[in-house]
Amino acid sequence: MNTLPFPVVEAPSVEAMERGRKLFAGRTEFVKGVVAMSGLPAADRMEVCFAGRSNVGKSTLINALTGHKALARTSNTPGRTQEINYFTLQDSHYLVDLPGYGFAKAPVAVVAQWQRLLKAYLSGRPTLRRAFVLIDGRHGIKAVDEEILSLLDTAAVPFQVVLTKADKVKAADREKILDQVRARLQPHPAAFPELVVTSSETGAGIETLRAIVAGLD
Numbered sequence: 388m389n390t391l392p393f394p395v396v397e398a399p400s401v402e403a404m405e406r407g408r409k410l411f412a413g414r415t416e417f418v419k420g421v422v423a424m425s426g427l428p429a430a431d432r433m434e435v436c437f438a439g440r441s442n443v444g445k446s447t448l449i450n451a452l453t454g455h456k457a458l459a460r461t462s463n464t465p466g467r468t469q470e471i472n473y474f475t476l477q478d479s480h481y482l483v484d485l486p487g488y489g490f491a492k493a494p495v496a497v498v499a500q501w502q503r504l505l506k507a508y509l510s511g512r513p514t515l516r517r518a519f520v521l522i523d524g525r526h527g528i529k530a531v532d533e534e535i536l537s538l539l540d541t542a543a544v545p546f547q548v549v550l551t552k553a554d555k556v557k558a559a560d561r562e563k564i565l566d567q568v569r570a571r572l573q574p575h576p577a578a579f580p581e582l583v584v585t586s587s588e589t590g591a592g593i594e595t596l597r598a599i600v601a602g603l604d
């Protein structure tokens with residue numbers, strides 16, 4: 388059991404920010420969409436993955452990070468990203484976009500298939516350095532998110548919560564939601580003890596997240 392305060396991460400140093408900016412300013416390309424473990428690219432460089440329930444703003448965040456308009460497909464139709472999508476970040480990193488979960492209308496068999504693949508991926512990828520779990524900043528951690536947090540605990544993959552859509556959170560609700568997230572993270576041993584608050588709309592937290600990725604070794 389954690390007894391951690393889970394503060395919002397402090398702004399990175401100028402040097403760290405510069406490193407992040409440089410990394411993400413480089414060539415970013417879509418490599419492939421993977422539907423089975425056998426399709427994963429060779430584990431020849433470090434990778435970070437992004438997970439979150441459908442419509443949390445994952446594609447939008449990946450586009451904001453990489454400065455692309457449509458690298459990761461964004462859509463208003465929840466649940467369209469059904470593959471594990473690999474992107475290169477320079478030649479040194481992979482960015483991995485995991486299938487959105489918790490889409491109520493997805494058929495049971497499809498959900499079961501995602502879960503199997505997610506589980507296999509999270510526990511079987513030695514080069515995975517950190518998972519960023521995106522949580523809608525208006526709603527906090529929901530029951531549907533708990534399953535992935537537990538999977539990450541079991542696989543011992545350090546994960547960091549990234550709150551999205553900060554521009555849509557009323558100032559009066561901000562601390563209440565952060566406290567809900569902090570309380571929900573307490574039982575999770577794999578939780579990285581700092582939160583990132585982002586908005587793809589205003590750019591808040593984007594440079595911070597870039598610096599975090601660039602700072603991983």
Ligand SMILES: Nc1nc2c(ncn2[C@@H]2O[C@H](COP(=O)(O)OP(=O)(O)OP(=O)(O)O)[C@@H](O)[C@H]2O)c(=O)[nH]1
Nearest residue numbers: 441442443444445446447462465466487552587588
């Ligand atoms: N106001 C605001 N809207 C956002 C933000 N990020 C995403 N959105 C909107 O939220 C909706 C869902 O965003 P996506 O990026 O497609 O979500 P996703 O998590 O990739 O969704 P799936 O493809 O279902 O997994 C879109 O209408 C986005 O424009 C944000 O920071 N602020």
